[in-house]
Amino acid sequence: MTVTYTGIALVLNCGSSSIKYQVVDTTRDEPLASGLVERVSQHSEAIKEIIGSLSAADSGVDLDALTVVGHRVVQGGAEFSAPTIIDDDVERQIALLATLAPLHNPPNLAGISAARDAFPHLPHVAIFDTAFHATLPEAAYTYAIDRRVAQEHGVRRYGFHGTSHSYVARETARLMGRSSSDLSLVVLHLGNGASAAAIKGGVSVDTSMGLTPLEGLVMGTRSGDIDPAVTLHLARTAGMSIDEVDALLNRQSGMLGLTGYSDMRDVWKAAEQGSREAELGLEVYCRRIRGYVGQYFAQMGALDAVTFTAGVGENDHRVRLHALAGLEALGIVIDEDRNDGRKQEPALISADSSRVQVWVVPTDEEREIALQSIAAVS
Incomplete structure (x- = not known):
């Protein structure tokens, strides 16, 4: 109860x-x-x-x-x-x-x-922000580096956007008329910062952000997943300092680095005007999301729903459509009419034939913080 x-x-x-x-x-x-x-x-x-x-x-x-x-x-x-x-x-x-x-x-x-x-x-x-992901299995939060170094310096996956993922997962279950305890969900928090979370039985079992919010999906100015040797390569061949590489990956990469724009509305406008850089940036962005959805499907062994939230997830119907395109074999089919436009209220956007429901649920991190804070002192 x-x-x-x-x-x-x-x-x-x-x-x-x-x-x-x-x-x-x-x-x-x-x-x-x-x-x-x-x-x-x-x-x-x-x-x-x-x-x-x-x-x-x-x-x-x-x-x-x-x-x-x-x-x-x-x-x-x-x-x-x-x-x-x-x-x-x-x-x-x-x-x-x-x-x-x-x-x-x-x-x-x-x-x-x-x-x-x-x-x-x-x-x-x-x-x-990290607390919701405290339920990650050890195999999900452990990086394959020397254990002593990792333990001494706190190197592990922590995950972020926890209040948003918690709120949206609970709301999705409510909208589906199901108990969180028997659902397998993927929540896609897509804003200037972006993360995916696999939520099974109401708890986080995997998430895309790691030690810091840099890992995972392509973001407005952050690179997301990248070969860690890129940092070493840039230090050796470009003479970049640690601070310069940090600034590159966190503030000059992502959609900004790929297209020249961090706002997705500007990226789409550039793509419509024939910019190949913008077209490629959108392909990279959506391909990364699609890969995480498939990965989490495999990790959980089941998938009942995918939910989009945050600025891009709630407002960009083209990203929602392209991010899940080609996943019909997994039972994911979007209804283009239902998906069309911005969603200021919760909306089911999957087709009736879709085995996996697809939702847009506006996040409310402030309300979630209020609810958890009041519960903590009650």
Whole structure:
């Protein structure tokens, strides 16, 4: 039996120069308030700005009614496999994990510290992007390198986008009228960052991102899967430093590197105008997705549904169609009329003849963070 806890959560997603926030009442479908603070130089000042906005008479929010503050934290390592109530020791551990997520954990932590000072009377809960993938089998998270080196430096697959995969998998099961416990799903979170997850019996059994969010699918600016010797080759033959290779693979590759554009709308426009680079980029992008769907089908031994989510997955019908083209032998058939257009609500886009259902389910990571945070303190 699923237990649903109710309450009101302030959800914070703190980056280095911006903070996204929502106030979520779990008894309502829509958030009570949401916003974005940009050009953040001091997280404490940004939190004060958020409080000021939510304290306004017309905000629709009663700050005294808050149940919890939920924080997105990108990297939880092997230490954190569930929503975690934050204390000083948890803050210290998140700081130590910055070696695995140097661009994300420090601003996540700065937001946590500022919010704990601003709301000392409320419990604060960390929701880790990696936690949903803590169920990966050992064979799925282990890289084939020297075991001692891997253990000493925390080298393993962690996976990311966990809150999105968790929310979308549960919603897909609900829409299908099935229990998560008897479903085999592939969830495709396709945004500027992109990842695939194999979810069997309601738990993650494989995912495309690895030690960092660089591995896996082709993304807006990230390469995804690549021969690791490419980094060595570029260092030796091009004289590139570690930082230069890091910038190349994370910020100058993916669709941007292939086509000159990181936004899929621009890529399609270029392809329509005859750009071979754009056409090839789209082929590479969709081929990679198709390969992961087939791989996860094989790993799970069954497949009940494939679900698209996030910016590209929800809005780009051509990517959805081309990414699954040629998989009819696996029982995957898209209905082009059902698939057409952007999907702002959940939609079944597979043909009646398709043995595997194909869905588009808009993700709601903030609501998932709120639900998990409230459950953690209930």
